[in-house]
Amino acid sequence: MFEDLSSRLEGVFKSLRGRGVLTEDNVREALREIRRALLEADVHYKVAKDFVKRVEERAVGQEVLKGIHPGQQVVKVVHDEMVQLLGGTVAEPNITGSPPVPVMVVGLQGSGKTTTCAKLANWLKKKGRRPYLVPADPYRPAARDQLIKLAQANGHAVYEGPEEDPVEICRRGMQEAVRAAADVVLLDTAGRLHVDDELMEELRQVRATVKPHEILLVVDGMIGQDSVNVAEQFREKLGFDGVVLTKMDGDARGGAALSIRHVTGVPIKFLGVGESADALEPFHPDRMASRILNMGDVLTLVERAQESVEEGEAEELQKKLRKNEFTLEDFRTQLRRLKKMGPLSQIMGMLPGVPKDALQEVEKDGGKSLTRVEAIISSMTPAERTKPSILDGSRRRRIARGSGTSVQEVNQLLKQFGDMRKMMKQMGRMKKGKGKGRGRFARFPGM
Ligand SMILES: Nc1nc2c(ncn2[C@@H]2O[C@H](COP(=O)(O)OP(=O)(O)OP(=O)(O)O)[C@@H](O)[C@H]2O)c(=O)[nH]1
Ligand SMILES: [Mg+2]
Structure with missing residues (x-):
């Protein structure tokens, strides 16, 4: 029943998600589109106007949450406001009292x-x-x-x-x-x-x-x-x-x-x-909003990310990063989590510890390169994952063979990982409660 509205909004969100950083102009443009889509779905003009205004108040200039892509956050605001518009909570008919x-x-x-x-x-x-x-x-x-x-x-x-x-x-x-x-x-x-x-x-x-x-x-x-x-x-x-x-x-x-x-x-x-x-x-109201926005999964995902990644795991990762203990094992865990979380194109940049370059690759090939990276790491021994410096030529050849990839690919991954660790080390040193409200990893290039 909401197909047209859903696909229009989907388009708006897609363009938001495609951006790493959102400016006020980006958000305003998206909101204009949302308003148009609502009007076309026969929503009362005043309702559409109020709705967009409320989303704007919350979305523009809000703090970017840890571990969440700014575009996702706007989607979440739209969703939350739509739930409110539809009444917030389930309202049951009053059928209590003395019968009949x-x-x-x-x-x-x-x-x-x-x-x-x-x-x-x-x-x-x-x-x-x-x-x-x-x-x-x-x-x-x-x-x-x-x-x-x-x-x-x-x-x-x-x-x-x-x-x-x-x-x-x-x-x-x-x-x-x-x-x-x-x-x-x-x-x-x-x-x-x-x-x-x-x-x-x-x-x-x-x-x-x-x-x-x-x-x-x-x-x-x-x-x-x-x-x-x-x-x-x-x-x-x-x-x-x-x-x-x-x-x-x-x-x-x-x-x-x-x-x-x-x-x-x-x-x-x-x-x-x-x-x-x-x-x-x-x-x-909540299910209806998810249905209209065509993104029940993504919303759950954002919520899950807010809860689990933010609270427990980000702390843990942070500690490891500071001590420069982030291993290929951790990297693989993050990749696996990423794969489990749903359509990859929708969750870019949501997880800490996964470089954006890798994600863009993933976006392009629909998850195949991710699988290859995972295969490469899985072909390593635990010792190699913890201490990649022991990976000499013959070990790299063995890993390439074991994972069905090439030595170049293994080299590339190790180089990326090495660069990442270097950056993390620097970050660990300079990090002392700066970057209010921003994602802990967000201000780092390639993160
Ligand atoms: N597709 C569909 N048809 C419905 C729905 N609800 C009612 N209808 C149809 O709408 C027509 C009118 O339904 P009624 O229940 O007779 O409507 P009413 O309000 O009682 O009508 P009056 O008694 O004449 O005032 C019937 O053909 C129903 O089958 C619905 O949710 N979906
Ligand atoms: Mg009747």
Whole structure:
């Protein structure tokens, strides 16, 4: 559902990641692109504007974290802000209290109320609850039958009393629910083509009668911007506690999902993702953001790097570097970690102890040279890895043969490693708490 937006943002991030250092101009240009992409995805213009402003405040001039590429950090800020935009945390419907707990399902005609009632009943049943369905739309022919059929098909109890006025149906429905020993009552109310006063008055009367613990507004995700206006009107005239965005399986551009929470201040609680009674997903802001940004893995990676590499390992490496004890063994460990962490093109510069030249090579050949470097180090004995100075001609020939590489490649690696150690030694000497906030290794050429 967010394909276009995702691929646009992906492009922006790619160009950010390609840079070793980010200037304010780079970031601003990227933010302009992000704004354009959001608008094209049908995000409300004010929402897009506020969003970009918040990202800018956090991204421009922020301290670069240790061990993390500046481009990655911007991506992380965009992600975090998007999670906030989508509501921050998961919002569950309020279905606690003494049973039966009334839940009103409201929305425009055709938005998916009846379908959503059946889906919610299934969801509740899976949670061990006993739902009860009440068809409260006496106007549209067959509206009542539709819910009754859905209820029967899914094995839910349903109110089958006479079709009278909606307030009366709901009142009686609540009484019947008690008799049926149900603990949650889903009231499927009538819809209109537009928000009109008559409908709102009727819904307010139902609300006054049944005193719902939760009013869920069902909104068609396909109608884009309009869904935001509809939600605004319902909020003004009735008020509601959560949004169910339906038809998110279709080619909705997703702008509604990204705007509704920000505009109304009410959380999205579920997504409808199909016509079947199981096509309902509780809404997770963080997962949705990752999906939109197409980069769940990378984000986890950045988090993992922040946690593990930064805290424990960087200290350890730092100590070794200072004492000039960084060995080929450590180097290989870093390479292996790098390979395990995912798409190499996305994690450049994230790990301490891996020279950027090597990474650029890796980027070019998609990981093959990395594998070769690893093979070379693996063909050495532990003694050779700790003390490369013992590597004479015959040992180098043996390693080349053992790793399926050439003596030149072995020489090249050893030279790179030697240079690296030399630099580290210098760094170890001059390092005394300088370079505030910068990556410990970041100010070194080739790191
Ligand atoms: N693809 C898809 N279709 C959906 C979804 N939710 C509902 N629909 C379809 O949308 C149409 C309208 O759904 P209903 O549940 O009848 O909508 P309603 O709000 O109850 O409509 P009224 O009672 O007429 O106001 C039906 O054809 C549903 O199958 C969804 O999440 N995905
Ligand atoms: Mg209906």
